Amino acid sequence: MTQEPTFQLPPAMSTFAARYDETYYFIYWLSVLLFVGIIGAAAYFVWKYRRRPGVDAEPTGHNAILEASWTIAPIIILAVMFHVGFRGYLDMAIAPGNALEVRVRAWQWGWDFEYPNGAHSNDLKVPVNKPVKLIMSSNDVIHSLFVPAFRIKKDVVPGMYTTVWFEATSTGETDLFCAEYCGKDHSAMMRKVFIVTDDEFQKFLEESSGPPSGMSTEDWGKKIYGEKCKSCHSLDGSKVIGPTFKHVWGEMVTMTNGEIVKVDENYVRESILDPLAKVVAGYPPVMPTFKGTLGDKEIDALIKFIQTVK
Numbered sequence: 001m002t003q004e005p006t007f008q009l010p011p012a013m014s015t016f017a018a019r020y021d022e023t024y025y026f027i028y029w030l031s032v033l034l035f036v037g038i039i040g041a042a043a044y045f046v047w048k049y050r051r052r053p054g055v056d057a058e059p060t061g062h063n064a065i066l067e068a069s070w071t072i073a074p075i076i077i078l079a080v081m082f083h084v085g086f087r088g089y090l091d092m093a094i095a096p097g098n099a100l101e102v103r104v105r106a107w108q109w110g111w112d113f114e115y116p117n118g119a120h121s122n123d124l125k126v127p128v129n130k131p132v133k134l135i136m137s138s139n140d141v142i143h144s145l146f147v148p149a150f151r152i153k154k155d156v157v158p159g160m161y162t163t164v165w166f167e168a169t170s171t172g173e174t175d176l177f178c179a180e181y182c183g184k185d186h187s188a189m190m191r192k193v194f195i196v197t198d199d200e201f202q203k204f205l206e207e208s209s210g211p212p213s214g215m216s217t218e219d220w221g222k223k224i225y226g227e228k229c230k231s232c233h234s235l236d237g238s239k240v241i242g243p244t245f246k247h248v249w250g251e252m253v254t255m256t257n258g259e260i261v262k263v264d265e266n267y268v269r270e271s272i273l274d275p276l277a278k279v280v281a282g283y284p285p286v287m288p289t290f291k292g293t294l295g296d297k298e299i300d301a302l303i304k305f306i307q308t309v310k
């Protein structure tokens with residue numbers, strides 16, 4: 001659920017927000033209390049011990065219990081503040097292992113978000129109720145990714161990677177800023193974050209993927225092969241972990257259960273999405289499924305490419 005913004009804080013749309021806001025208000029109200037207490041006491045003493053005719057100043061003694069308590073009490077309060085802050089910092093620093101990884105590029109002046117299937121976007125799109133880890137770098141100067149509603153902010157630095165993670169708790173949209181003054185159009189680095197359901201997110205991935213501009217479908221298939229399949233499938237006839245792709249298109253292949261299958265669109269597609277449905281005789285059933293990592297367009301490109309491996 002979106003928590004409405006308050007006078008001081010933006011809407012709360014991530015799992016971090018509740019604890020973050022509690023810590024903020026704890027420190028805030030403590031500061032108010034100390035301000036009122038200290039200034040109030042000072043004002044009262046200024047009035048009480050004002051100079052009056054006939055009253056002489058006397059040396060004030062000293063009070064060991066009072067002095068010890070105003071030393072020890074702040075130490076305890078500061079230790080509590082440190083503890084709460086440090087725990088929150090650790091939780092925010094380390095993303096859960098199952099987090100969706102999105103690569104972030106910042107430059108003067110814009111953002112690019114790249115998703116696991118190679119899709120790109122200029123606004124950040126994420127699924128609701130799922131941890132998302134941003135792996136960020138910059139092409140030029142230092143920028144900083146800031147999403148107030150998620151309570152996250154992290155510098156984006158050239159020549160290194162920084163990471164930050166969050167889990168959105170409600171669908172909707174919110175703002176993303178650059179929070180590090182980075183030149184003339186720094187303020188133009190404002191983008192949207194769209195938080196959508198898992199289904200909508202998968203649909204977005206499918207739709208926004210496709211070959212990089214200027215690349216043919218076939219070459220794109222070859223590129224995906226190089227990234228995802230090459231370690232197990234050769235192009236030159238040699239047996240690696242899985243069968244070679246050389247001449248495989250149109251072949252009749254024997255499965256472990258004796259079934260003979262023709263290598264066509266449907267078979268390749270099934271092999272990619274559900275590798276255990278048909279296992280080639282003589283090979284271990286070790287191929288991972290690419291369901292969720294490869295969309296229809298990628299699978300079509302791979303098929304196009306496999307057809308050409310002669």
Ligand SMILES: [Cu+2]
Pocket residue numbers: 106107142143144178179180181182186189
């Ligand atoms: Cu910037």
